[in-house]
Amino acid sequence: MFDTTLRDGEQSPGCSLRPAQKLVMARALAELGVDVIETGFPASSASDMEATRLIAAEIQRPSLCALSRCAPGDIEAAAKALEKARRPRIHVFISTSPLHREHKLGLSRQQVLERAIEGVRLARRYVEDVEFSAEDALRTEEDFLVEVFSEAIAAGARTINVPDTVGYTTPEEIRGLFQRLIAGVRGAGQAVFSAHCHDDLGLAVANSLAAIEGGARQVECTINGIGERAGNAALEEIVMALKVRGARYGTGTGIDTRALLPASRLLSRLTGMTVQRNKAVVGANAFAHEAGIHQHGMLRNRNTYEIMRPEDVGWPASQMVLGRHSGRHAVNDRLRALGFVLEEFEFERVFAAFKKLCDHQRLVRDADLQVLVTGDPDAAGRGYRLAALSVSDSGKRARAHVELSDPEGHLVAEIAEADGPVAALFEAMTRATGVPMQLESYQVHSIGIGADARGEASLSVRCEGAEHTGVGTSRDIIEASALAWLDVANRILRQREAPATYAATA
Ligand SMILES: CC(=O)SCCNC(=O)CCNC(=O)[C@H](O)C(C)(C)COP(=O)(O)OP(=O)(O)OC[C@H]1O[C@@H](n2cnc3c(N)ncnc32)[C@H](O)[C@@H]1OP(=O)(O)O
Ligand SMILES: CC(C)C(=O)C(=O)O
Numbered sequence: 001m002f003d004t005t006l007r008d009g010e011q012s013p014g015c016s017l018r019p020a021q022k023l024v025m026a027r028a029l030a031e032l033g034v035d036v037i038e039t040g041f042p043a044s045s046a047s048d049m050e051a052t053r054l055i056a057a058e059i060q061r062p063s064l065c066a067l068s069r070c071a072p073g074d075i076e077a078a079a080k081a082l083e084k085a086r087r088p089r090i091h092v093f094i095s096t097s098p099l100h101r102e103h104k105l106g107l108s109r110q111q112v113l114e115r116a117i118e119g120v121r122l123a124r125r126y127v128e129d130v131e132f133s134a135e136d137a138l139r140t141e142e143d144f145l146v147e148v149f150s151e152a153i154a155a156g157a158r159t160i161n162v163p164d165t166v167g168y169t170t171p172e173e174i175r176g177l178f179q180r181l182i183a184g185v186r187g188a189g190q191a192v193f194s195a196h197c198h199d200d201l202g203l204a205v206a207n208s209l210a211a212i213e214g215g216a217r218q219v220e221c222t223i224n225g226i227g228e229r230a231g232n233a234a235l236e237e238i239v240m241a242l243k244v245r246g247a248r249y250g251t252g253t254g255i256d257t258r259a260l261l262p263a264s265r266l267l268s269r270l271t272g273m274t275v276q277r278n279k280a281v282v283g284a285n286a287f288a289h290e291a292g293i294h295q296h297g298m299l300r301n302r303n304t305y306e307i308m309r310p311e312d313v314g315w316p317a318s319q320m321v322l323g324r325h326s327g328r329h330a331v332n333d334r335l336r337a338l339g340f341v342l343e344e345f346e347f348e349r350v351f352a353a354f355k356k357l358c359d360h361q362r363l364v365r366d367a368d369l370q371v372l373v374t375g376d377p378d379a380a381g382r383g384y385r386l387a388a389l390s391v392s393d394s395g396k397r398a399r400a401h402v403e404l405s406d407p408e409g410h411l412v413a414e415i416a417e418a419d420g421p422v423a424a425l426f427e428a429m430t431r432a433t434g435v436p437m438q439l440e441s442y443q444v445h446s447i448g449i450g451a452d453a454r455g456e457a458s459l460s461v462r463c464e465g466a467e468h469t470g471v472g473t474s475r476d477i478i479e480a481s482a483l484a485w486l487d488v489a490n491r492i493l494r495q496r497e498a499p500a501t502y503a504a505t506a
């Protein structure tokens with residue numbers, strides 16, 4: 001497993017990392033057990049040079065790789081950055097496709113071949129472990145690829161990387177290409193063949209797996225699939241495909257799969273780029289079930305709707321989410337877990353109230369269920385309400401004034417200042433409700449278009465050791481943020497109250 005999160009991944013627009021952040025991520029990648037970490041492109045910036053040096057001074061076990069063009073300055077910079085590395089690898093690349101040769105490099109086939117050979121030879125003067133990549137290989141004439149790779153191996157390359165730079169290939173095509181290259185390249189037995197797939201057609205993982213079937217024994221990938229444009233192949237998806245379908249591929253990885261989710265979360269925090277909820281393996285919904293038929297199946301045997309164990313990739317457990325699509329089996333199971341064993345008629349009352357609540361609330365939590373059982377269905381939506389809100393921002397300092405009506409109907413007003421309007425708003429809300437929250441993520445999306453557009457704010461916070469999420473919608477995104485914050489705060493307050501309510505009725 002060749003991880004290029006810190007090089008190709010970091011090339012994603014908006015994902016630049018500082019050297020100290022790269023070091024933190026490199027530690028997580030080493031923990032995960034990847035075989036190679038590509039730390040950056042040292043000639044491209046002082047920051048990439050420093051990041052590679054920092055990582056090389058500390059990380060011992062995986063090989064550390066630095067990228068360079070087939071240009072002496074780049075190769076010297078890579079060698080310098082890797083001076084302290086225990087297992088250094090220099091990765092030299094040059095475009096081989098006719099399109100790139102003609103329009104980008106202005107070089108003939110022969111000139112590209114010569115640059116490739118010179119690049120590999122020079123890199124070998126510094127390190128034993130040299131990787132060569134033919135950029136845009138999948139749009140290169142096959143006879144030229146065979147020639148370039150044969151010469152790269154003769155010049156000393158020990159890894160031959162075949163990048164699908166623009167995510168153009170298909171599984172059948174790349175499988176066949178690997179089979180033919182391994183059979184046709186001179187000295188192929190002295191090199192490891194590697195696949196590097198991009199996701200422009202959403203095929204990066206499928207193509208990487210097909211390359212493995214074709215004989216690739218290194219795949220280049222990134223955590224969360226970040227990378228240029230639509231990204232690179234996602235490491236966690238390849239690893240789990242090889243684990244779940246190991247018999248089919250006849251090979252596996254040395255990755256500690258339980259560290260996959262922590263690595264994904266760390267990267268999201270460092271880059272600010274969260275993964276979509278339905279992302280395979282590490283998305284919030286990857287092991288969450290809301291539909292009644294699925295929940296019923298899961299309760300009988302988890303294999304009905306899960307092909308891997310959430311615990312194996314770092315999740316604490318599968319999640320049974322109660323919402324509009326849930327059925328009686330799941331609601332009853334959750335009630336029993338909370339200690340409520342209800343007569344049939346009583347359960348039917350609670351279930352009807354649950355479905356009604358789902359018309360107003362997307363998700364029904366334990367505290368809501370407890371309130372439904374204790375016979376006060378209106379209380380499930382009770383809590384602080386937004387009465388008035390104003391936010392001003394001078395550009396340097398923002399000021400928020402909030403007025404809330406508390407659960408008993410009294411008005412509470414607070415003012416707070418902070419660097420930005422949302423920070424000021426959340427501070428005022430904290431003061432007004434007394435619920436301290438540590439913000440984990442905050443997102444605002446637009447719902448609808450034109451005059452009907454509304455903002456939906458989603459929050460994920462930690463409070464008293466537990467994670468909570470909330471959503472708010474409004475035409476005004478600051479108000480949507482305030483409503484999301486209250487959604488979370490009210491849930492926390494109801495959860496605090498719920499055990500007492502239950503004890504009183506039980
Ligand atoms: C498919 C990939 O992921 S490739 C890696 C992409 N990564 C990056 O580009 C890293 C960030 N890049 C940078 O910081 C800059 O582009 C630098 C420092 C690398 C180069 O900057 P500049 O010198 O200003 O050149 P610029 O980026 O405009 O153009 C690229 C140059 O590299 C040349 N080049 C591109 N690939 C190669 C290669 N593999 N081998 C040799 N030369 C190459 C181009 O022909 C062009 O040369 P020219 O300046 O003589 O015309
Ligand atoms: C530098 C090479 C390996 C690359 O990232 C690509 O071609 O996509």
Ligand SMILES: [Mg+2]
Pocket residue numbers: 008163165196198228
């Ligand atoms: Mg790439």
